[in-house]
Amino acid sequence: QVQLVQSGSELKKPGASVKVSCKTSGYTFTTYAMNWVRQAPGQGLEWMGWINTNTGNPTYAQGFTGRFVFSLDTSVSTAYLEISSLKAEDTAIYYCAKDKYYAAFDPWGQGTLVTVSS
């Protein structure tokens, strides 16, 4: 079955960088785009953007340009989210989610909690 398994929780200091991985299995990785979604503590969901897994071309949503980078390693069917110059407000759970249809993401990874604190 299709599975997305994300890397574990991270605790980082302000100004540091973090790289979250999303390892996929059960389907051809390059056939479906990968999305990234953020959920701050106790808050709703925010779509960060997506990456074309065939070309590697990323598209970032408003508010997620500059410090956020989506990348791939197709040899291991894995997508990555890197956040640089971390701020306290980046503290959130970050999810990867396989594209299914317009606005439809299925399935999702289990989420990675990134905590930014001095």
Place this chain on the structure above:
Amino acid sequence: EIVLTQSPGTLSLSPGERATLSCRASQSVSGSYLAWYQQKPGQAPRLLIYAASSRATGIPDRFSGSGSGTDFTLTISRLEPEDFAVYYCKVYGTSLFGQGTKLEIK
């Protein structure tokens, strides 16, 4: 950017009752571009409905979606204990999901 407004914010019902959740868009959207998600505490969201009315794989038929233009509805025909959760709508091309409807046990 299209803004999605979900109502009510909280819905208190009993198992066996019918739930009707609303998602209103600030401008008309194609029904093909709307999806509904369920999220339980401590879990990742799960896709329920896509293209406004198509059930995702493995979703029970008590869940149904409808609507067009700016008004969309998620209906749960008879609530089961496992249905109490937060529900979000999402439209293609916008960064925001709806703010969510919390479905709680009355």
